[in-house]
Amino acid sequence: MSDKKDVATEQLIKNTAKKLFFGEGRFNATTQEIADEAGVNRTLINYYFRSRDNLFNIVFEDAQQKEINFTDMVVFSDMPFREKIEKYLDMYFEQAKEYPYLEIYMVTQMNQGSCFKDPEQISRVLDKFYLEIALEMDKGNIDKMRPEQFLLNMISLTSFPVSMRPLLQETMGFKKEEYDRLMEERKQIILNTLFK
Amino acid sequence: MSDKKDVATEQLIKNTAKKLFFGEGRFNATTQEIADEAGVNRTLINYYFRSRDNLFNIVFEDAQQKEINFTDMVVFSDMPFREKIEKYLDMYFEQAKEYPYLEIYMVTQMNQGSCFKDPEQISRVLDKFYLEIALEMDKGNIDKMRPEQFLLNMISLTSFPVSMRPLLQETMGFKKEEYDRLMEERKQIILNTLFK
DNA sequence: TTTTTGTTTAACTATTTTGTTTGACAATTT
DNA sequence: AAATTGTCAAACAAAATAGTTAAACAAAAA
Secondary structure: OOOOHHHHHHHHHHHHHHHHHHHHOOOOOOHHHHHHHHOOOHHHHHHHHOOHHHHHHHHHHHHHHHHHHHHHHHHOOOOOHHHHHHHHHHHHHHHHHHOOOHHHHHHHHHOOOOOOOOHHHHHHHHHHHHHHHHHHHHOOOOOOOOHHHHHHHHHHHHHHHHHOHHHHHHHOOOOHHHHHHHHHHHHHHHHHHHOO | OOOOHHHHHHHHHHHHHHHHHHHHOOOOOOHHHHHHHHOOOOHHHHHHHOOHHHHHHHHHHHHHHHHHHHHHHHHOOOOOHHHHHHHHHHHHHHHHHHOOOHHHHHHHHHOOOOOOOOHHHHHHHHHHHHHHHHHHHHOOOOOOOOHHHHHHHHHHHHHHHHHOHHHHHHHOOOOHHHHHHHHHHHHHHHHHHHOO
């Protein structure tokens, strides 16, 4: 069986869709645009994915799984708390270079009816993380608050400047390079803000 | 001249569009959907706004202006620094009830080519705010960092949990009411995080 | 070599969405 | 009373997009 050429093209189409959605924020890309960007005939999208909707759903679920694996890797890694956070920041900013609009995409999709498929898996990770946060508060390394609020703080400080970059960069009057530099400083800023 | 009925309907259509875009995150609402939601004939949208694109642009510019006025009001108000931040938080969370997706909408629009029309006005406000932040750092009320980073922190901590609510609420496994309660606690959390 | 498979091209259909036109009608203005 | 204005309804034209089908072909597999 030819397990190769077809899988490659299918993957190419999926990756191109991801690039357009998560990478460039073009959430309304048409099948034609996706095909063009992939350098592939538009009919192939139907051939492999049957319908546009189906492709969108598959990509959405991929993104979900990616996010879950991402947090999993951090939370279940065998590291001291603070190092975990640092690891998370590194990984996040790394992925953000390729897919800055992943979260916004998820929100827009969920506003159109999509939802998560495996809540179990998530809450398992979260519970463990909340425990660790609480422990860290007892040690006095971070301010006391509901662990959920700490998590919100962490995600907010990290994701927002990435997801909202077009808006922020323009609002704050930065050039590309200036904003890039701001982002590079950001890891340390976030650590200082989270840990007292 | 009848300065009334027509202006009212034009406004109604605009408000309905805003409600769908900023309020419900339905960024792809069709003219038909907008008309239905407004309880008005679809042709009226063309009658008043000529084209769908035009309506979208007008709404976008309205949103811009709204954001500018918003920050203006806070920054140029005659209050001590910390109270300004509190005022900002109050106003933001208040508006968030009506238009939680305003920022995301702006980002999606800007990813499709829109941009700000009056950068001057913005930088005037920002410069003043940066000065105040720097001053506050000298006083030792907040950690030293580039004022831009402080601003990023502030906006991130505030906006992210609002804009990304569908994603976060689902991810964190909250019911509506639980997330609402989390948001109510949030003002104090943010203040504690920003000020040392 | 023959067959199968992945891919392209092109033509065509269906559906959705936008935009236009026209005629009617009620309310308001003149 | 007559004219104007805002609104609606219905029908239609035009464009954009999605999806289907069939014929052809090259590369890989049999």
